[in-house]
Amino acid sequence: MRVGRVVAVGIAAGLLSGVFGVGGGILIVPGLMWVASMDQRRAHGTSLAAVLPIAVFGVVTYVANNHVNIAAAAALTGGSLVGTLVGTAWLNRAPKRLLSLSFAALLVFSAARLLFELDTSRGHALTVGSAAALVATGIIAGVLAGLLGIGGGVVMVPAMMLVLGLSPVVAKGTSLAVIVPTAIIGTWRNRRNLNVDMRAAMLVGLGGAGCAVVGAMVADRLPDRASNLLFAGLLLFMALRLIREAGLAMRQKAS
DSSP, rough: OOOOHHHHHHHHHHHHHHHHSSSSHHHHHHHHHHHSSOOOOHHHHHHHHHHHHHHHHHHHHHHTTTOOOOHHHEOOOEEHHHHHHHHHTTTTTTTHHHHHHHHHHHHHHHHHTTTTTOOSSSOOOOOOHHHHHHHHHHHHHHHHHHHHHOOOOHHHHHHHHHHHHOOOOHHHHHHHHHHHHHHHHHHHHHHHHOOOOOHHHHHHHHHHHHHHHHHHHHHHSSHHHHHHHHHHHHHHHHHEEEHHHHHHHHHHHHO
């Protein structure tokens, strides 16, 4: 394992995490598979472990700037912890092709919505209906965290903006707050299933932790419209990657 390259993966993931309020797993998983020749399932489990210190450092900056919605975080966390237990249980046996394509469709939909101006000038109060929607979102994010090694922010951030009208920066800070307990539970379960390389996770996590703070400071100064456009681009990029991976898997199975 080339330590320098593994740390570089963490640095890139940390910046991504801080700026967009995601765990960084969308870079960590392919990065570990490339620079460390890691098995895909092990890369997923290691990614979730690496996400933890990155998310912790990032969320501290958001909390310091009062950019975390506690009520939304609580609703999302409740669903996310349940979903994480399901996702980690599926990691060793679930076929990922259908899930990947479904997730890609969700990302495209979320990106399309973010390309339009959203009313984030005033937040909407958390009602029973919106709380239920956030719990459901948390479950989806948790399943994806446990199964794909991502923090789930790509689902939670646009959901909070659409359901509660939160500003991009508050949605990102709240997302990182949810990712912390999600990563803890997911890593515990993945270690029991021998799906984590803790040395690689520590290198990636420590490499990205400080950069997550820098990314969060950038996000605090980024105009809402620019943030929406950049995040929509990130979602589309991830969707295309998932579709490509699913296509490759289909061709390999057919050959």
